[in-house]
Amino acid sequence: MASNRGVVYLGPGKVEVRSIDYPKMVNPEGKSIEHGVILKVVSTNICGSDQHMVRGRTTAPKGLVLGHEITGEIIEKGKDVEYLAIGDLVTVPFNVACGRCRTCREQQTGVCLNVNKGRAGGAYGYVDMGGWVGGQAEYVMVPYADFNLIRFPDKAQALEKILDLTMLSDILPTGFHGAVMAGVGVGSTVYVAGAGPVGLAAAASAHVLGAAVVMVGDMNPERLKHAKASGFEPIDLTKSDKLEELIEAVVGVPEVDASVDAVGFEARGHGAQATTEAPATVLNSLMAITRAAGGIGIPGLYVTEDPGSKDEAAKQGNLRMRFGLGWAKSHRFFTGQTPVLRYNRQLMQAILHGRLPIAKAVNATVISLDDAPRGYHEFDTGVARKFVIDPHGMLKKKSA
Template sequence: MSSNRGVAYAGPGRVEVIDIDYPELVLKDGPGVNPANVGRQVPHGVVLKVVATNICGSDQHMVRGRTTAPTGLVLGHEITGEVVEKGRDVEFLEVGDLVSVPFNIACGRCHNCKSGKTGICLNVNPDRPGSAYGYVDMGGWVGGQAQYALVPYADWNALRFPDRDQAMAKILDLTMLSDIFPTGFHGCVSAGVGVGSTVYIAGAGPVGLAAAASAHLLGAAVVIVGDLNKERLDQAHSFGCEPVNVADGDPRDQIEQILGVPEVDAGVDAVGFEARGHGGGSAAREAPATVLNSMMDVTAAGGAIGIPGLYVTGDPGAVDDAAKEGALSIRIGLGWAKSHAFTTGQCPVMRYHRPLMKAILHDRVQIAKAVNATPITLENAAQGYAAFDKGAAHKYVLDPHGLIGSA
């Protein structure tokens, strides 16, 4: 049996690369595994040799200690890999296939999956609808920031790349299909972005940058990106976005300077529950409802707001007791008065990943360049997490077997 190494949460602010079990076609007990899932047989699964696996802002929330994640939880839900073993019930994948894995695990059998709502599958997480690899309260499926990973319901979940050599040549782009590219795209589609739209995207982290690239792909006329981090705003500006530094104050006035009017057609919240107030100094303290309220302020009446940014039901480090349970002071009356539409929740990756794959393979988008994809070794994961936490304008891609460098 092969050995395996993975990135594990080691307490607030810390991750460690440790020896972990090589995947078998059964879900075993371990940190974060729901007891009702222990022993679950996975004859429909495959074992992947991980080619690329990315550090995500959602992982960073856990590593900061902002969730109830247990120590020892193996992290990582953005997985691209090569099939090295398949279960007896896998019909349409073969050993050697190179595949992208949606971060949300779906059975393909329940009502929600059959309706295309793969982000809220009813059968993979005993706690609630929806599941993901390596994430707190998501059923306990082991994370993919590792050398090898198990993927259940593989015929349904995995997206096979049609040509291995072509895929490896674009692997830094294709690895974004597991999460942030579809997630950013979903935020824009939910917000009604189309040809000629004006768009405001809050957050210039990887999801915000992916949303900005998606807005361009969808035909937006002007894409405005707001953040407190100048380096990340410079990254957004590098591919044609209009940057707004919210450290300078409310984005409404800056939007008016760009557009001539203080409102946009569509808004995307790519920040989530660790949002900070607008303005410099003490004004930039954590204020988790800030982005949602500003979105309602700057989105025109009749517009829509996509919310791919993560919001949680349990946040031990929140600024007040209400926020610790996910209860925020939202100006819902403003949204109601302006007839806004809101779309929240996990992106149903399978709705988008195949057409986005084609857009990458046929050079319609350069998503790796937009998010500044930066490969690092698995053993350097802790340094990647630390740099990302400090606001580095990079999307760190872990390369567990050195295959990205060789490509």
């Protein structure tokens, strides 16, 4: 039998590369399926959402194979797969979606009704998301392949741009979704909370959508330096407790047209409170700076339970929000997992035609599968990098 290795979560702060089962055409309940494919993983990325689990901030079980950002080559397919072929290089949305339920038909693939018995929505290698095996591995099975996968039209061209195209599985559509749902358009002033990979993807998306100025807030000097080098206005949140003052220093008024929360539930305070975890800080600050009738996109992850929080309310998923402020200002809030299929084809075209050099914006850095634990450790220290795992040595060993 063919072998397989993958990145396995072993408890808070600990991941290892271990031998895992070679994928089979079965769903998490063990039922045989014929609508799936087996991929040789070409690239698979470490995501900030993975870090939440590895830090012990979720109920993720030990033994979970991690990884929901996957690009791969089809090496086997079920008999019901009609429109894809062996050898195709494809991008995999992190959403597992059936394509048949009401929400999938509405392009709300982040909350598919059929792939997870516990709740709406499924994902690879993630806690409470249906039990689908993760793709930080040499090989992985992808179900409902005809619906979920997009084939790159020119394989050689795709491999040349693989560091950009690998971002199609999650962070680029996620950042784009946050910007679109916040209402970013031509001439918009935009603030993005968080200079990690999703925040930088949101900022790059805002530029593509026509924003006049894009500010990115963080407390990490290295990430702020990289944001500035990427063409965004850095906002150092250690400088003031009042985000309005920092915004006014850039655009002349203490407000923006649209804002994006790319931080999520592990947020910290601003200014003097920068070292204190405050789960609702970002949401409250965005309501303060977003103009009346403006929009707030929230692609940053929030969980139904946060057992590792020091805040008793947050342990149950409850946040101390100034919702009345948002209501009074007629804000639009848009939350939830990004429906990747709504965006990834158009974003693929933008990449292939040189309009969106996302790998440079997020500082994509290739590492081997064996180096994945090191990548997790370095990413957790806040380095300004997006780690791309290369399980089979098919990528160019370079940073973007």
